[in-house]
Amino acid sequence: MRRVGGSLASQAEWMAPDDVVNQVITHYLEAINWLHESTWLPRVKQFTLAPVYLTGKHLKRHQHLIASYRPSDGPEIAGVLRADHQVEVRRFSPGGETCLVIDHQRQRRMATYDARTKTRVHTQDLGDGVIVYRMAYEARGNRWKIDAFIQELPLGWETAELRQHIQELVTTPPVSVDGRCN
DSSP states (O other): OEEEOOOTTSOOEEEOOHHHHHHHHHHHHHHHHHHHHGGGSOHHHHHHHHHHHBOHHHHHHHHHHHHHOOOOSSOOEEEEEEEEEEEEEEOBOTTSSEEEEEEEEEEEEEEEEETTTTEEEEEEEEEEEEEEEEEEEETTTTEEEEEEEEEEEOTTTTSHHHHTTOOOOSSOOOBOTTSOBO
16 A cells, blocks of 8 residues: 545545556456346345445445335336446555545446346436445455445536535545434
């Protein structure tokens, strides 16, 4: 681990060696691909294979959603988000066990399918976007996993004009009892 400067808030941050950064990117893209492809797996397999790619809050939310699905009498619809990914890795924790992934998604498209026939029924262009996830390393599987969705950044967030309005925080501000930020 090494300290590097130059983040948006002009604070130093921890950075891992290039081979670790490349491993984070590879594992992140494998997880995203699995999330797309797992749409067609039986729900039991979706539930049991999720811990290979997901951990923490993201795993709990994913498994909760799968467990809440109920068979319906009508047609089942499945949505798959596809995009071209340009991945940036930043802000490793001092011990190197977590980091942030900034996924610059280009040409995002939501494809909607009839899940019974796997026939595409609609495609919607969502435009470009930038999504931030926290990744966590699990030594047991020697794998980086998606741990939490952090946020979607506004388009143009890297430009000098918007940068002055964006405050980059290392920790999330506390949340009040009614769910709003203090």
